[in-house]
Amino acid sequence: MTAVAAERIPEQIFVPGESDARQLRSALGAFTTGVAVVTVMGADGPTGITINSFASVSLTPPLVLWSIDRASARHGLFTGAEHSVIHILDAEQDDIMRRFTRGGAGFQGLDWSLNGQNAPVIHNTLARFECTRASLHDEGDHTILIARVLRAAHREGEPLCFSRGAFGRFAHHAA
Ligand SMILES: Cc1cc2nc3c(=O)[nH]c(=O)nc-3n(C[C@H](O)[C@H](O)[C@H](O)COP(=O)(O)O)c2cc1C
Numbered sequence: 001m002t003a004v005a006a007e008r009i010p011e012q013i014f015v016p017g018e019s020d021a022r023q024l025r026s027a028l029g030a031f032t033t034g035v036a037v038v039t040v041m042g043a044d045g046p047t048g049i050t051i052n053s054f055a056s057v058s059l060t061p062p063l064v065l066w067s068i069d070r071a072s073a074r075h076g077l078f079t080g081a082e083h084s085v086i087h088i089l090d091a092e093q094d095d096i097m098r099r100f101t102r103g104g105a106g107f108q109g110l111d112w113s114l115n116g117q118n119a120p121v122i123h124n125t126l127a128r129f130e131c132t133r134a135s136l137h138d139e140g141d142h143t144i145l146i147a148r149v150l151r152a153a154h155r156e157g158e159p160l161c162f163s164r165g166a167f168g169r170f171a172h173h174a175a
Contacts, residue, residue: 025165032163035089037100038066039112039120040081046107046120048100049074052162053142054086062149064129067142079143082133083117086147087125091158091169096122117150127154 014023033052040047049068057063064086068078078084089096099105111123115130122128131147161168 029164032161035097035160035162035167036066037087037089037096037122037125038078038084039087039122040078040084041114041118041120042077042081046112047074047077048106048120048122049078050097050100050104054088057146062152063134063146064131064149065144065146067139067144070138070141070143075143079136079145081119083115083119084131084133084145084147085115085119085121086129086131087122088127088154089160090126091160093125093160094167096125097160097167115151126157126159128152 012023014027016024034054036051036054037048038051049072051066051068053065053067055065057065066086068075072078087096096110099107099110107120112120113123115121117130117132119130121130129147129149130151131149134146134148137144137146159170161170
């Protein structure tokens with residue numbers, strides 16, 4: 001049996017903390033994710049944040065997680081909210097992604113409504129998890145929020161993907 005030697009691409013080995021933080025960001029960026037927007041209702045109206053730290057935790061009970069930077073101006077609002085909605089964006093929704101990063105337009109001119117728990121629902125996203133807070137865990141410079149899913153929705157469509165700091169589409173392998 002002959003094995004065809006694949007060309008080895010040189011790798012960069014580093015110890016987090018001893019090297020530039022960009023190295024750790026670059027290594028983590030190799031893990032491709034979807035993009036989500038988490039929304040809550042605050043005293044000043046609806047607020048959202050674009051995230052990619054979303055993950056499923058448990059099916060029974062239905063639990064999901066995401067994490068928020070403790071330095072975020074919106075940290076207290078999101079950790080303090082009992083109800084939230086996590087929206088998974090489709091490949092055409094980079095406008096919604098941009099609205100909920102720093103300096104974005106937020107809900108202005110967006111199609112949304114309140115759910116039964118008074119949490120803001122953005123219409124027509126790829127999937128949606130309407131949640132109640134389960135627990136909070138401070139770890140390092142982030143807080144992990146675990147949320148219990150009360151109601152969920154999903155539809156057909158292609159996801160918005162985030163990989164190595166760039167946005168794109170999922171490419172299917174040829175069968
Ligand atoms: C693709 C993408 C993923 C992000 N993921 C997270 C995240 O998981 N957690 C987080 O706290 N901020 C995340 N951010 C940053 C926030 O969207 C936002 O820009 C940041 O909280 C702004 O800081 P501020 O809340 O102090 O205004 C992400 C931004 C982008 C563009």
